[in-house]
Amino acid sequence: MGTFLPRIQSVFYAGFDLTAGPKIICQVPEGLITAPSIPNSTVPPTPSSETSPSPSLPPLHVTASRNSSLSAVASPTEFRPSSRSFSSPQGKRLLPNNQAPLFNFEEISKYVIPGPALCGRLVICSTKNHRIIGLPSQLRGGKYQRNFFRFNLCFVFERTADLSCYEPIVRKISRVLASCEEESGFLSAPGNHAAMNAIIEQLYEDLNSYSETSISIDQFNSIELKIFPFYPNPPEVKDWMVPIMLINLVRRIEDNWDLTMAKVCRYIDGVNHVSRIAHLADCDIKLTREAISHLLYYQVIMTIDIFQYSNMYTLRKSIQWLADEAHVKDECGPYSTKPGFSIPDWPKLLHLYSRMKPGRTVLEWMEEYEVQELGIDVRRFTSFGVIKGFLRRVHRYPILVPGSRSLAQSPSDIQPNQNRKRGKSFTGIQPTLLNQSPESSPQGQYLLRGRTAHIVLAATSLSSEQATSAPPTPRGRMNQTAASVVEPDQPHIRPRRSSAAERILESLRSRDQNLTRPPGTAQASPRTSIFNADPSSVSTIVPVPSITTTASKPQENIPARNPRRQSLIPPITTTDVPPNSPNIPRLNLNSGSRPQLERSPSAPITRTYNGMAAKVAAVPLSYPMELLELLDGEHHTDELAVRFEAGWPLLEEWLSLISEGQNGRVLIIYR
Amino acid sequence: MKKKVLLMGASGSGKTSMRSLIFSNNPASSTARLGATIDVEQNHVRFLGDLILNLWDCGGQDAFMDSYLTTQRSTIFQHVGVMIYVFDAETREINKDLEYYRDCLDGLTQCSPDAAVFLLVHKMDLVQEPKSTMFDKKREELQKASGDVAITVFGTSIYDESLYRAWSSIVHTLIPNAAVLSRHLTKFADGCSATEVILFERTTFLVIATSSPSTSDANSSSSPDSSSAYDFHQMNPKRYERTSELIKAFKWSCSRVREEFHALEMDMYDFTAVLDEMTRNTYVMVVVHDPTIETAAIKLNIRMARKKFEELQGDSIGL
Numbered sequence: 007m008g009t010f011l012p013r014i015q016s017v018f019y020a021g022f023d024l025t026a027g028p029k030i031i032c033q034v035p036e037g038l039i040t041a042p043s044i045p046n047s048t049v050p051p052t053p054s055s056e057t058s059p060s061p062s063l064p065p066l067h068v069t070a071s072r073n074s075s076l077s078a079v080a081s082p083t084e085f086r087p088s089s090r091s092f093s094s095p096q097g098k099r100l101l102p103n104n105q106a107p108l109f110n111f112e113e114i115s116k117y118v119i120p121g122p123a124l125c126g127r128l129v130i131c132s133t134k135n136h137r138i139i140g141l142p143s144q145l146r147g148g149k150y151q152r153n154f155f156r157f158n159l160c161f162v163f164e165r166t167a168d169l170s171c172y173e174p175i176v177r178k179i180s181r182v183l184a185s186c187e188e189e190s191g192f193l194s195a196p197g198n199h200a201a202m203n204a205i206i207e208q209l210y211e212d213l214n215s216y217s218e219t220s221i222s223i224d225q226f227n228s229i230e231l232k233i234f235p236f237y238p239n240p241p242e243v244k245d246w247m248v249p250i251m252l253i254n255l256v257r258r259i260e261d262n263w264d265l266t267m268a269k270v271c272r273y274i275d276g277v278n279h280v281s282r283i284a285h286l287a288d289c290d291i292k293l294t295r296e297a298i299s300h301l302l303y304y305q306v307i308m309t310i311d312i313f314q315y316s317n318m319y320t321l322r323k324s325i326q327w328l329a330d331e332a333h334v335k336d337e338c339g340p341y342s343t344k345p346g347f348s349i350p351d352w353p354k355l356l357h358l359y360s361r362m363k364p365g366r367t368v369l370e371w372m373e374e375y376e377v378q379e380l381g382i383d384v385r386r387f388t389s390f391g392v393i394k395g396f397l398r399r400v401h402r403y404p405i406l407v408p409g410s411r412s413l414a415q416s417p418s419d420i421q422p423n424q425n426r427k428r429g430k431s432f433t434g435i436q437p438t439l440l441n442q443s444p445e446s447s448p449q450g451q452y453l454l455r456g457r458t459a460h461i462v463l464a465a466t467s468l469s470s471e472q473a474t475s476a477p478p479t480p481r482g483r484m485n486q487t488a489a490s491v492v493e494p495d496q497p498h499i500r501p502r503r504s505s506a507a508e509r510i511l512e513s514l515r516s517r518d519q520n521l522t523r524p525p526g527t528a529q530a531s532p533r534t535s536i537f538n539a540d541p542s543s544v545s546t547i548v549p550v551p552s553i554t555t556t557a558s559k560p561q562e563n564i565p566a567r568n569p570r571r572q573s574l575i576p577p578i579t580t581t582d583v584p585p586n587s588p589n590i591p592r593l594n595l596n597s598g599s600r601p602q603l604e605r606s607p608s609a610p611i612t613r614t615y616n617g618m619a620a621k622v623a624a625v626p627l628s629y630p631m632e633l634l635e636l637l638d639g640e641h642h643t644d645e646l647a648v649r650f651e652a653g654w655p656l657l658e659e660w661l662s663l664i665s666e667g668q669n670g671r672v673l674i675i676y677r
Numbered sequence: 678m679k680k681k682v683l684l685m686g687a688s689g690s691g692k693t694s695m696r697s698l699i700f701s702n703n704p705a706s707s708t709a710r711l712g713a714t715i716d717v718e719q720n721h722v723r724f725l726g727d728l729i730l731n732l733w734d735c736g737g738q739d740a741f742m743d744s745y746l747t748t749q750r751s752t753i754f755q756h757v758g759v760m761i762y763v764f765d766a767e768t769r770e771i772n773k774d775l776e777y778y779r780d781c782l783d784g785l786t787q788c789s790p791d792a793a794v795f796l797l798v799h800k801m802d803l804v805q806e807p808k809s810t811m812f813d814k815k816r817e818e819l820q821k822a823s824g825d826v827a828i829t830v831f832g833t834s835i836y837d838e839s840l841y842r843a844w845s846s847i848v849h850t851l852i853p854n855a856a857v858l859s860r861h862l863t864k865f866a867d868g869c870s871a872t873e874v875i876l877f878e879r880t881t882f883l884v885i886a887t888s889s890p891s892t893s894d895a896n897s898s899s900s901p902d903s904s905s906a907y908d909f910h911q912m913n914p915k916r917y918e919r920t921s922e923l924i925k926a927f928k929w930s931c932s933r934v935r936e937e938f939h940a941l942e943m944d945m946y947d948f949t950a951v952l953d954e955m956t957r958n959t960y961v962m963v964v965v966h967d968p969t970i971e972t973a974a975i976k977l978n979i980r981m982a983r984k985k986f987e988e989l990q991g992d993s994i995g996l
Binding site: 022023024025026027028029112115116119120121122144146152153154 | 688689709710711712713715716718736738739740741744748
């Protein structure tokens with residue numbers, strides 16, 4: 007960020023003369039603003055002592071001769087040298103540098119010396135080419151002839167200048183001058199114009215040259231000023247934010263740096279989120295947040311979100327022009343490609359970016375487009391988009407909707423259809439789906455879910471890491487409501503892609519038929535999380551972290567899902583225990599190596615989770631009670647995950663538990 | 678109905694003080710605390726309910742005057758109903774004042790040829806020499822400076838009733854059918870056997886209309902000092918403005934003890950007077966010299982006449 011300060015073009019001190027009205031008492035450089043800097047004493051005598059022109063002359067003439075101290079030209083909006091010289095018989099109009107005057111004081115006099123309403127407030131006004139900032143003051147006092155003393159010390163800049171760093175300067179000057187006046191009548195004393203002139207000159211020179219100044223006004227008062235570049239306040243730092251360095255901070259650490267700051271800086275790597283940094287750096291979380299906040303203020307870091315395979319991203323409008331920007335095009339490839347692979351060209355990368363949508367997790371997207379094969383480092387790929395500003399994270403906001411969960415059981419045959427269709431469409435068919443469903447409540451969910459549609463790939467978090475190569479296991483959304491059928495279709499990204507709803511429907515139906523699970527039983531998984539495979543995972547009873555990462559292969563998933571879907575239809579029955587089979591692969595998976603584990607900010611959590619998974623025991627998963635309060639649609643899953651140190655799979659479990667336990671449904675909003 | 682009233686004059690001549698006294702009901706002493714007016718201060722004063730006076734109090738400093746005559750010319754001088762130009766009786770720059778006055782008059786005649794012009798020679802209380810001679814001299818000067826334009830000149834001061842007289846006259850010109858009102862007041866006076874009936878505006882207590890003396894012809898005389906009829910009761914010619922001033926001062930005292938003034942009844946040795954609310958926006962004062970008439974009877978009459986006057990007032994502002 008550029009820290010150059012705009013140059014002061016002129017400084018002037020204006021007051022209210024009881025006869026002449028608002029006028030400039032002194033200004034530097036001289037004459038830039040068309041009003042002489044000399045008080046009345048040197049201007050030609052007022053008409054009372056000279057023969058005034060006959061009244062038949064146009065007012066302009068009369069005005070001019072009467073008041074040469076003010077350049078009340080006929081068109082004050084533009085400078086006319088001729089009229090100015092006319093207005094001043096003395097011809098005292100040669101400016102020192104032969105500069106043209108900037109503007110006419112009359113244009114702005116009502117903002118420099120305004121009525122009482124504007125006094126005591128910072129006033130910035132603009133003329134055609136300039137901006138003037140000042141703080142008009144009005145001091146009441148019996149000693150003043152008209153009961154008030156008005157003055158204003160203003161700075162003139164170019165019109166496009168950013169004045170934010172001068173605001174405190176203007177306020178301070180006004181304060182100091184006002185108190186000088188109150189103490190000793192400094193400003194209103196008759197002989198002080200020379201002193202004021204000196205002050206203004208010094209202000210003009212020093213602020214322009216050194217950006218600071220120290221002017222003593224009299225024995226007791228002085229003006230001490232320093233201009234600081236003005237940055238806006240940084241946004242609040244949250245624990246789930248991931249800072250990423252924009253400059254090499256570590257190289258700049260000096261001995262006199264704050265300890266926390268020095269420690270924290272070393273862990274800013276674009277992967278660690280704030281609470282993790284605090285943990286790694288062994289610092290208090292509040293101090294860590296402060297340090298990050300400071301770095302944000304000085305704009306040496308920026309924040310992105312925690313990378314998880316369960317994340318969803320979408321393009322922003324800015325892609326329209328950013329896609330053509332050279333820096334984007336040239337930097338993306340080298341930044342995102344893993345070493346040893348050839349760098350894909352920009353159109354290919356752009357195509358990949360465009361395939362990211364809300365409802366499609368990173369894992370799904372990876373699978374579908376064989377991103378792995380291209381040798382693209384997905385974390386860097388997505389963070390590149392986020393940093394450049396054309397990619398945006400779509401967060402999941404769970405919300406607990408109270409209400410009876412007794413959704414009428416829709417006939418299972420309808421539901422599955424809906425489910426299936428839903429899965430497919432998620433981009434367009436939902437509305438129709440909604441219409442179809444007899445139940446209204448699930449509809450709502452469907453609608454919500456539909457958008458996210460592809461949340462699934464629940465596996466994304468945790469599991470995805472482990473199994474980067476594994477096809478994404480569908481993770482259902484947490485729509486609990488009994489019938490909330492989940493998305494189930496996520497896994498079918500490919501089929502979904504096909505526009506033929508019927509085709510998918512057919513394939514799903516056929517798969518369904520393969521399954522023997524009765525509709526009612528499958529319920530367990532309804533949690534919609536389409537955890538891979540089994541409906542069971544979700545069910546309330548078994549805590550089994552449904553997280554999904556099933557190692558599954560797509561085929562496995564599909565069938566697994568189907569039953570789930572079906573089961574989703576009917577109200578969740580907690581009776582069924584999902585078959586273990588799906589779990590087994592999961593377990594296997596768990597034990598598998600996790601090459602990308604370190605990438606996940608929730609890695610540690612994952613481990614825990616895996617541990618749990620390993621147990622597979624029917625240990626009831628209890629969710630923390632505080633989680634309930636936070637399910638108001640205002641806290642997204644990253645925040646909840648970091649707060650409770652639970653990965654998305656675990657969170658999903660909890661949410662489904664909650665849905666069943668509390669009398670309500672947990673819906674997830676994507677935005 | 679809106680009427681624009683321009684209040685212009687040299688700086689420090691007393692324009693804002695006048696406004697404060699008449700329209701804001703502040704006592705004269707409080708005007709010492711007012712500051713200089715920056716540029717134009719606009720006020721909307723509701724007068725008689727339907728008439729809104731749009732007062733433009735224009736600051737008199739040179740910079741402002743110059744701008745009124747040049748850049749703000751049309752804004753200031755268009756659509757003006759009345760221009761009141763205030764001169765400081767004690768000014769030391771009479772020529773400059775006159776010049777500005779002439780320029781303003783030019784502007785006015787150009788942009789609002791139908792506007793009425795009133796000139797107030799203010800701060801008469803400061804004048805040392807005999808006031809009437811000074812005033813006459815001044816008036817001549819102003820007549821000359823105004824050329825062909827019809828003007829009315831008043832000498833005023835905020836410390837006595839003269840200001841009320843001037844403003845009552847001014848406001849009277851803004852009420853379209855004051856004549857009708859006057860006629861009705863006369864009839865009412867006859868009905869009450871009253872010597873005089875005066876209609877005041879409620880907030881400012883400026884005289885709106887009066888009944889004609891019963892002995893003279895029923896010509897509506899709005900200007901109190903032009904009544905030519907023989908004044909049988911030897912009433913003070915300044916009684917109208919004196920009443921305005923006194924009642925206003927009394928109202929102000931009432932408000933200081935947080936009471937509201939409603940009505941006044943005076944049963945005196947030689948006359949009876951009743952001051953009561955007539956319509957929503959007006960007060961009426963009935964002065965009766967017949968000793969046999971009770972105040973209650975007068976009040977009853979007022980009550981019965983109320984409706985008629987309300988009707989009249991609705992019509993009087995005109996549509």
